[in-house]
Amino acid sequence: MAGGTSTGGRPEGSLEISVVTDQAAMDAALSVRFRVFVEEQHVPLEEEVDGYDANPGANPAVLHVLARLDGEPVATARLLLDQHDHGLHEAHSGYPHIGRVAVLAEHRQNGVGRRVMEALHAEARARGIAGITLSAQLHAVPFYERLGYTARGEVYLDAGIEHRDMDLPFE
Numbered sequence: 297m298a299g300g301t302s303t304g305g306r307p308e309g310s311l312e313i314s315v316v317t318d319q320a321a322m323d324a325a326l327s328v329r330f331r332v333f334v335e336e337q338h339v340p341l342e343e344e345v346d347g348y349d350a351n352p353g354a355n356p357a358v359l360h361v362l363a364r365l366d367g368e369p370v371a372t373a374r375l376l377l378d379q380h381d382h383g384l385h386e387a388h389s390g391y392p393h394i395g396r397v398a399v400l401a402e403h404r405q406n407g408v409g410r411r412v413m414e415a416l417h418a419e420a421r422a423r424g425i426a427g428i429t430l431s432a433q434l435h436a437v438p439f440y441e442r443l444g445y446t447a448r449g450e451v452y453l454d455a456g457i458e459h460r461d462m463d464l465p466f467e
Contacts (some may be wrong), residue, residue: 309366313415316360317353325362332398339455342464361415363408371408373464375416391427414445427465434458
């Protein structure tokens with residue numbers, strides 16, 4: 297699931313993106329996801345939060361990042377290291393899966409989403425991962441294309457929202 301994204305520009309203020317390693321940071325990330333997915337997009341809470349959100353920093357299967365602007369949480373995303381393309385749709389890339397990309401509405405269009413994605417790409421590359429896959433909400437496909445992702449397969453519904461699978465092989 298990919299929520300709010302940005303298309304360029306620069307955030308006003310000091311932006312810090314860090315790997316989530318404790319419960320306080322996870323709670324901040326979940327607050328962003330709650331506002332974007334549950335409140336704004338009406339995704340049921342039971343579909344939004346899952347086992348990958350427990351034990352932040354201790355679960356080797358997932359890596360969460362949190363963006364704070366002037367200390368306030370504004371964006372988050374996660375990389376599922378044990379999920380190689382969910383196996384739910386069309387052809388499979390075999391890459392780990394980025395998901396739960398969420399940027400608060402008032403911080404979209406200023407580069408925060410791009411910076412969050414770049415942080416996850418850097419973490420993946422540091423682990424020797426050959427590429428990334430994700431399930432993009434249709435409105436976000438152009439954002440991911442600007443980051444180098446290529447769409448594949450048909451449009452499908454996830455949490456009642458149209459999505460398309462996308463891949464980014466690293467060179």
